[in-house]
Amino acid sequence: MDFRKIEEKWQNVWEKEKRFEVKNLEPNKQNAYILIEFPYPSGKGLHTGHVRSYSALDAVARKKRMQGYNVLFPMGCDAFGLEAERTAIKEHKLPQEIVARNIATFKEQLKMVGLSVDWSREISTCDPDYYKWTQWQFLQFYKHGLAEKQETNVNWCPNCGVLANEEVEGGYCCQCHSEVQQKTKAQWILKMTKYADRLLEDLKDTDYMEHIKTSQINWIGKSEGEKVTFQIKQGGTFDIFTTCIETIYGITFMVLAPEHPLVKKLKDKIENYAEVEAYVNEAKKKSDFERSELNKGKSGVCLKGITAINPANGKEVPVYLGDFVLASYGSGAVMAVPSHDQRDYEFAKEHGIDFIKVIEGNNEPTGCAYEKQDYLGANAKLINSEEFSGLIVEDAKKKIAEKLEKMGVAEKQVNFKMRDWVFSRQRYWGEPIPMVYCEHCGWQPVDEKDLPITLPQVESYEPTIDGESPLSLITDWVNTTCPKCGKPAKRETDTMPGWAGSSWYFMRYCDPKNDKEFASMDALKSWLPVDLYNGGNEHTTRHLLYARFWNKFLYDIGLSPVSEPFKSRISQGLVLGSNGVKMSKSLGNVVDPREVIKEYGADSLRVWEAFMGDYFQSVNWSDDGVKACNKFITKVYNFQDILVDGDEYSKELSVAMHTAIKKVTNDIDNIKFNTAIAALMILANEVQKVGKINKAEYKTLLLLLNPFAPHITEEVWTNQNFEPHIKDATWPVWDESKLVKDEIEYAIQINNKIIAREMFGTKLTNAEIEKQALENEKVKNAMAGKTFVKAIIIPNRLINIIAK
RNA sequence: GCCGAAGUGGUGAAACUGGCAGACGCACUGGACUCAAAAUCCAGCGAUGGCAACAUCGUGCGGGUUCGACUCCCGCCUUCGGCACCA
Numbered sequence: 001m002d003f004r005k006i007e008e009k010w011q012n013v014w015e016k017e018k019r020f021e022v023k024n025l026e027p028n029k030q031n032a033y034i035l036i037e038f039p040y041p042s043g044k045g046l047h048t049g050h051v052r053s054y055s056a057l058d059a060v061a062r063k064k065r066m067q068g069y070n071v072l073f074p075m076g077c078d079a080f081g082l083e084a085e086r087t088a089i090k091e092h093k094l095p096q097e098i099v100a101r102n103i104a105t106f107k108e109q110l111k112m113v114g115l116s117v118d119w120s121r122e123i124s125t126c127d128p129d130y131y132k133w134t135q136w137q138f139l140q141f142y143k144h145g146l147a148e149k150q151e152t153n154v155n156w157c158p159n160c161g162v163l164a165n166e167e168v169e170g171g172y173c174c175q176c177h178s179e180v181q182q183k184t185k186a187q188w189i190l191k192m193t194k195y196a197d198r199l200l201e202d203l204k205d206t207d208y209m210e211h212i213k214t215s216q217i218n219w220i221g222k223s224e225g226e227k228v229t230f231q232i233k234q235g236g237t238f239d240i241f242t243t244c245i246e247t248i249y250g251i252t253f254m255v256l257a258p259e260h261p262l263v264k265k266l267k268d269k270i271e272n273y274a275e276v277e278a279y280v281n282e283a284k285k286k287s288d289f290e291r292s293e294l295n296k297g298k299s300g301v302c303l304k305g306i307t308a309i310n311p312a313n314g315k316e317v318p319v320y321l322g323d324f325v326l327a328s329y330g331s332g333a334v335m336a337v338p339s340h341d342q343r344d345y346e347f348a349k350e351h352g353i354d355f356i357k358v359i360e361g362n363n364e365p366t367g368c369a370y371e372k373q374d375y376l377g378a379n380a381k382l383i384n385s386e387e388f389s390g391l392i393v394e395d396a397k398k399k400i401a402e403k404l405e406k407m408g409v410a411e412k413q414v415n416f417k418m419r420d421w422v423f424s425r426q427r428y429w430g431e432p433i434p435m436v437y438c439e440h441c442g443w444q445p446v447d448e449k450d451l452p453i454t455l456p457q458v459e460s461y462e463p464t465i466d467g468e469s470p471l472s473l474i475t476d477w478v479n480t481t482c483p484k485c486g487k488p489a490k491r492e493t494d495t496m497p498g499w500a501g502s503s504w505y506f507m508r509y510c511d512p513k514n515d516k517e518f519a520s521m522d523a524l525k526s527w528l529p530v531d532l533y534n535g536g537n538e539h540t541t542r543h544l545l546y547a548r549f550w551n552k553f554l555y556d557i558g559l560s561p562v563s564e565p566f567k568s569r570i571s572q573g574l575v576l577g578s579n580g581v582k583m584s585k586s587l588g589n590v591v592d593p594r595e596v597i598k599e600y601g602a603d604s605l606r607v608w609e610a611f612m613g614d615y616f617q618s619v620n621w622s623d624d625g626v627k628a629c630n631k632f633i634t635k636v637y638n639f640q641d642i643l644v645d646g647d648e649y650s651k652e653l654s655v656a657m658h659t660a661i662k663k664v665t666n667d668i669d670n671i672k673f674n675t676a677i678a679a680l681m682i683l684a685n686e687v688q689k690v691g692k693i694n695k696a697e698y699k700t701l702l703l704l705l706n707p708f709a710p711h712i713t714e715e716v717w718t719n720q721n722f723e724p725h726i727k728d729a730t731w732p733v734w735d736e737s738k739l740v741k742d743e744i745e746y747a748i749q750i751n752n753k754i755i756a757r758e759m760f761g762t763k764l765t766n767a768e769i770e771k772q773a774l775e776n777e778k779v780k781n782a783m784a785g786k787t788f789v790k791a792i793i794i795p796n797r798l799i800n801i802i803a804k
Numbered sequence: 805g806c807c808g809a810a811g812u813g814g815u816g817a818a819a820c821u822g823g824c825a826g827a828c829g830c831a832c833u834g835g836a837c838u839c840a841a842a843a844u845c846c847a848g849c850g851a852u853g854g855c856a857a858c859a860u861c862g863u864g865c866g867g868g869u870u871c872g873a874c875u876c877c878c879g880c881c882u883u884c885g886g887c888a889c890c891a
Contacts, residue, residue: 211808218807221890242891255891298889324889334891342805343889417890537809537885573809574885611829613817617810618884624830625816631844632829675818678828685828688845747824752872754824792871794823802871 001637003601003630007711011114019727020116024510024526026070033527034061035506035566037535037543038076041102042083046109047583048591048609048621049575055606056572056615056673057534058115059707063668065116066703066731072527073116074509076123077103080131081498085429089462095429096457099126109593114602114710121512125501126429130508132452133518134501135434137550139445140557142435146191149443152422156183156467181285185467187424188433188494192549196220196416199548208544208569209616215541221417226401228335228410230254231309233316234269238262238308241330241415244372245404246397248312249385250337250358252348254319255300257327258283263303271305276321283323298324298347311409312400313386322347330415338369345369358384359393421546423496426469428461430495438482438489447483453491469493502543503550506530506565518559525561533566540571570671573618575609580620591621603709604630610673610708629677633712635684636705639693640716646694653697654738656686661734664704673708680705695722700732747798748773755782766793773799
């Protein structure tokens with residue numbers, strides 16, 4: 001049988017009759033939105049790993065359609081980004097060309113797989129009709145005070161200029177492997193931290209896989225504690241943030257970030273200012289990598305002549321600068337309690353500072369700090385803490401906070417690890433940020449009617465040496481007029497990060513051709529929230545945060561109908577190369593689905609990828625299984641030779657049919673494709689044993705297999721002129737009553753050892769089962785000389801007789 | 805270091821809510837069909853001992869709970885992902 005020919009035939013039919021195009025509303029149908037993270041069209045094309053998730057979600061979409069849902073299953077390309085730009089530079093072509101070429105390859109590959117995608121809704125983030133709305137949405141962020149130009153640190157490579165975080169690998173540039181440094185630069189940021197609480201809170205309304213939820217929670221990193229104000233004896237104050245206020249009597253020093261503004265303010269009072277200044281400069285030069293990775297040794301310098309006063313007991317303690325303290329978190333200063341914090345412990349050791357122990361418990365470790373994760377909940381008590389000594393830690397925490405709050409030197413504070421979203425990239429291949437700088441009016445948003453601000457097509461777009469965007473060199477493009485006063489002004493030359501376009505693409509699918517708005521409220525209402533969202537694990541955390549944030553903002557300004565865009569989120573396991581490592585061109589272990597499809601057909605590939613293992617677990621690619629699945633499909637195809645008449649399930653196959661329907665239906669719903677295929681194989685084996693299959697049975701088998709092997713099932717269906725047309729056929733349903741058996745085999749155990757197996761009526765009571773079991777010959781023999789104690793009966797499974 | 809996912813035959817893996825471990829495949833072995841091969845079909849297939857019926861062991865390691873543990877609890881080991889001084 002020529003699989004390819006059959007598959008091409010049906011793919012063409014589907015395309016011609018626009019089989020999978022959907023309207024936003026369909027009378028008497030419920031909508032379902034099945035979404036797969038759109039691919040980044042890299043030059044490598046798709047590998048068999050992509051096919052795993054695409055065909056899996058396609059199976060879900062196809063089944064839902066047969067169950068009577070109006071299903072949106074769209075596809076597009078996340079086309080802006082560094083890789084296309086880099087490839088373009090290497091090949092001396094325009095990114096536009098590279099992307100067009102890559103998208104063409106992707107589509108060819110995708111179409112060969114036979115996905116039931118509504119291609120009329122295809123989008124690409126680098127299409128001006130699309131990014132016009134990305135820019136428009138940026139303007140809304142700006143107009144609502146959520147976009148702002150701020151001085152922030154950027155990653156800086158001496159060769160390549162400004163780098164995105166994604167380009168920094170372990171402190172080195174991913175391209176030229178130079179050491180990455182930090183540089184302060186004005187950047188656009190989106191104030192995502194304003195949404196931190198809601199991004200955390202609203203997770204409760206979602207049904208993400210547990211580990212995905214956890215990583216959202218960890219990334220947001222909420223911590224609750226106290227902000228405490230410390231007086232400096234020599235004048236001035238500063239705040240610190242702590243989650244361990246109970247250790248305040250254990251403070252023996254304070255540490256400020258090197259960037260802390262107090263350093264300059266106290267200049268005259270610091271006796272060793274030269275040394276301090278040198279340290280600050282040194283810290284500035286260091287990359288984040290050095291500051292974190294290489295410098296666990298806790299470098300620091302004492303501010304001589306400066307002391308801080310512990311508000312709890314009035315004690316004076318020295319103040320240090322230390323670059324382990326991050327200026328960007330909390331208030332850039334910490335209280336140091338070396339007895340109860342490991343970092344403080346190491347710093348104190350390094351610099352010869354005192355320790356004061358303030359907590360005593362019975363699980364104290366030796367040779368390191370006794371930290372909160374150990375003493376909390378361990379019934380530990382305070383010592384050396386004046387009136388709080390003797391209190392249980394948990395009580396002391398409350399009481400000390402109360403005291404300091406009453407004194408007016410402390411207040412409750414919540415901090416987040418999550419930062420605002422640095423939204424500028426000094427790159428060519430991204431959405432231009434639609435802002436104009438005017439000497440008279442400052443930053444001005446581009447007039448909405450002038451959108452999109454398109455990327456100029458230019459010869460040279462390589463990153464500049466000074467770290468400015470390549471767009472800055474294109475003076476024609478840069479020079480414009482101020483939208484406010486009309487005088488000459490300059491365009492913002494930074495572009496948006498790759499994450500921008502992907503933060504709202506699922507909305508555009510709902511209304512992809514709309515040129516009045518990014519999507520109409522009606523269209524959005526009919527599809528959102530996404531019912532099932534699948535994507536790779538690698539960037540789930542950040543993508544979800546960005547997309548959720550973006551949507552929440554649109555929701556707040558009345559442009560999105562839902563506060564959470566995705567009802568559920570799952571992630572497929574990777575398909576690794578046959579050697580157990582990630583597929584990559586350089587390792588030569590990439591398997592192109594086209595090769596497999598040419599040899600065995602798309603249906604075999606799809607069935608195999610469903611069957612190869614648990615969808616959420618990674619697997620090594622092997623094509624042994626493709627052959628097996630091809631065999632299975634051929635077997636089903638050949639059932640045409642043993643087809644007989646019959647509009648009802650035959651007696652011989654009735655139980656097998658209903659069992660399979662139930663199993664396949666539930667397994668697809670529960671994303672257990674491997675066992676769904678196994679159930680179909682079992683059914684096929686049953687048919688083979690019986691030696692014939694009737695129409696009703698064959699139709700059901702074909703429909704159950706259709707989500708996984710859509711081509712061959714439609715081929716057989718059409719060959720046999722089955723009614724109605726397969727596109728109007730409905731998903732089979734099982735009859736639970738047909739699964740009820742009169743008798744079931746039980747295993748009979750005595751003291752957990754299986755002694756016998758016997759059929760038992762399913763209507764028997766436990767007492768009757770026990771009686772019958774004890775009458776079994778083998779049981780009787782085994783019970784000789786033993787005394788019956790009791791019997792444990794697990795319905796339909798086993799009887800365990802306990803005997804002495 | 806922290807967080808997350810995982811560890812079951814020669815191999816990919818199943819196992820509902822704690823209830824007969826290894827479903828369904830692959831590979832392998834034997835057989836049927838064939839001049840032969842391929843394809844297909846039938847049978848076997850965790851380990852050890854035994855001619856056998858059968859017995860003992862067996863889900864990374866060590867403990868525990870339970871009549872009963874791949875599954876729950878405690879303590880480890882290994883692999884893979886993510887994050888990295890977050891006060």
